[in-house]
Amino acid sequence: MYQRKLNATIRCPLEHALNMIRGKWNTRIICVLSFYKTLRYTDLKNELIDVTDTVLATTLKEMIANKLINRRQYNEDNEILPRVEYSLTDKGQSLVQILENICSWSKVYSDGENEDLFKQCHTCEHY
Amino acid sequence: MYQRKLNATIRCPLEHALNMIRGKWNTRIICVLSFYKTLRYTDLKNELIDVTDTVLATTLKEMIANKLINRRQYNEDNEILPRVEYSLTDKGQSLVQILENICSWSKVYSDGENEDLFKQCHTCEHY
């Protein structure tokens, strides 16, 4: 189980859920997978600007352990040039509505600050 | 402005909102303030098991900067023994519903794991 260490102090279901999306890349992965449905490792990496292999692989493992993401591997017989596809599970897909709600809340309560941020909505546009 | 450093990479309103509740104590503070409405610093500290002054004060400042929390100070004339009360702003209060939704989602998708956690719901009971 690849889980964040803050886990040790999780006290309730709310924190258990938030722990699944605490990382820098978790919600971004959900966003692009919700948009593209299925992506190979390299394509996913290219969608996530500036992510490194170390971090992406670790985050994916964590999300697979949390059953937010499916990992499907093809060409298992062929040792070289593997083909792996990632997609959201139903559980992962069900999180999208919650993320949308949070995004809407954020827009409602933006006091006109960070206008550039709230105009150009890189990630949310993929919902 | 007391903000977390991940801020530097925030890319959309969703991340802007999540950044306000990323810390270990942010949601717990919202929970207890939603339940008690108003708390003095020491009472708030006692409700939050094991929190230290450094962390609590820092988190409160961050949340005040994000306009989730009101800070009201009395006895400003009296130099010694200040009296400070914390409460949720309307913005902070409006987050409670979102946290409830996340908590509900978490319970729905708990695969029977961590039964103890999902039975005894320390923080959520305060909603």
Next chain:
DNA sequence: CCGCATCCCTTTGGATACTG
């Protein structure tokens, strides 16, 4: 009573190089 200053440890995120 309500914190702040300082120091310290743990966790997270990342850069680089390499491999089946």
Next chain:
DNA sequence: CAGTATCCAAAGGGATGCGG
């Protein structure tokens, strides 16, 4: 192609002691 191994920097969280 899809990662892993190793090492490193930065940020978060905490313990202790002090101060208006």
